[in-house]
Amino acid sequence: MQSIERAAAILRLLARGSGRLGVGEIAGSLGLARGTAHGILRTLQRVGFVEQDAATGKYQLGAALLHLGTSYLDVNELRSRAINWADALAARSGEAVRIGTPLDGQVLVVHHVFRPDDTLQTLDVGTLMPLHATALGKVLLAYDAGAVAELIPFSRRTITSPRALARALAEVRETGWAAEVEEFTVGEAGLAAPIRGYGGLVVGAMGVSGAVERLCDAQGRPRSQLMTYVRDAARAVSRDLGASRW
Numbered sequence: 001m002q003s004i005e006r007a008a009a010i011l012r013l014l015a016r017g018s019g020r021l022g023v024g025e026i027a028g029s030l031g032l033a034r035g036t037a038h039g040i041l042r043t044l045q046r047v048g049f050v051e052q053d054a055a056t057g058k059y060q061l062g063a064a065l066l067h068l069g070t071s072y073l074d075v076n077e078l079r080s081r082a083i084n085w086a087d088a089l090a091a092r093s094g095e096a097v098r099i100g101t102p103l104d105g106q107v108l109v110v111h112h113v114f115r116p117d118d119t120l121q122t123l124d125v126g127t128l129m130p131l132h133a134t135a136l137g138k139v140l141l142a143y144d145a146g147a148v149a150e151l152i153p154f155s156r157r158t159i160t161s162p163r164a165l166a167r168a169l170a171e172v173r174e175t176g177w178a179a180e181v182e183e184f185t186v187g188e189a190g191l192a193a194p195i196r197g198y199g200g201l202v203v204g205a206m207g208v209s210g211a212v213e214r215l216c217d218a219q220g221r222p223r224s225q226l227m228t229y230v231r232d233a234a235r236a237v238s239r240d241l242g243a244s245r246w
Contacts, residue, residue: 006030006032006036006037006040007040007043007044009030010026010030010037010044010050011044011049011050011061013026013029013030014026014050014059014060014061015061020053020056020058020059020060021058021059021060022056022057022059023037023038023041023057026041041059044062045059045062047064048062048063048064049061049062050062051063075101075110077241078099078101078110078195078203078237079099079110079111081237081240081241082099082111082195082204082206082237082240083111085206085233085236085237085240086099086111086113086206086233087113088233089113089206089229089230089233090113090114090115090116090208091116093208093226093229093230094115094116094117094214095115095208095209095210095214095215095226096112096113096114096115096121096208096209096210097111097206097207097208097233098111098112098113098124098136098206098208098209099136099204099205099206100129100134100136100137100140100192100204100207101140101203101204101205102131102140102144102147103128104128105131105147105148105150106128106129106130106131106137107128107129107130107131107134107136107137107140107205108126108127108128109124109125109126109127109129109136110125110204111125112124112125115210129184130149130150130152130154130184131147131149132149132150132151132158132159132165133152133154133158133180133183133184134180134183134184134190134192135178135179135180135190135191135192135207135209136178136190136192136205136206136207137149137205138169138178138192139172139177139178139192139193139194139202139205139207140202140204140205141165141169141172142169142170142172142173142178142194143173143194143201143202144202151165154183154184154185155182155183155184155185155186157181157182157183158183158184159183176193176194176231177192177193177227177230177231178191178192178193178205178207179191179192179222179227181212181215181216181220181222182212187211187212188209188210188211188212189209189210189211189212189215189216189222190207190208190209191207191208191209191222191226191227191230192205192206192207192208192230192234193206193207193227193231193233193234193235194234194238195234195237195241196238196241196243197238197241197242198242198243199243200243203241205234206233206234206237207230208226208229208230
């Protein structure tokens with residue numbers, strides 16, 4: 001386990017740097033013995049995760065790792081796998097459905113199914129939404145330890161306390177779903193669940209949004225039936241993406 005942690009630390013260090021780093025620089029930055037750092041770098045080099053410059057002997061991230069990061073899950077693949085399930089969720093719930101992925105500290109809406117009625121609606125594909133004030137965003141925050149949200153207030157119910165947000169995210173991880181009630185837009189609520197890919201990693205979120213009186217009961221709690229619909233749909237997409245049971 002320690003070797004894995006050290007390898008991960010080296011990769012993060014190389015990812016942050018603007019240029020190549022030598023063994024001594026890496027060892028010094030991470031507090032490792034030079035021999036230890038060199039051994040880990042040689043292993044990472046063998047699997048293509050780092051490359052060594054022949055002239056200087058310094059290291060940088062390798063092509064194999066860069067390809068892994070960019071091709072892990074293409075947004076178009078997420079959309080194509082989710083389209084049928086999103087349509088079915090909209091039909092079952094009677095609400096608008098959105099699928100989101102993280103982008104630059106926000107939620108990028110990559111797919112949007114209109115509420116199945118005759119009301120005038122605006123397509124949200126490409127829209128950026130806040131992580132901390134939306135159900136989609138809370139799901140993404142809960143399962144990404146490195147994500148950071150700027151706690152801007154959008155209404156009097158928006159979570160702006162780091163401690164309160166931490167409690168909310170812990171609840172998301174415990175229950176497997178997220179909700180927001182008038183935290184982003186007054187009069188509206190949202191429910192969302194995680195979409196997982198290979199290895200169980202959360203690669204997106206899927207949810208419904210609509211008027212508070214439709215999504216919540218008289219006490220302001222999310223309707224359990226709607227939450228079941230959302231979780232079932234998100235799990236179906238996850239299975240299509242190759243996620244094992246969790």
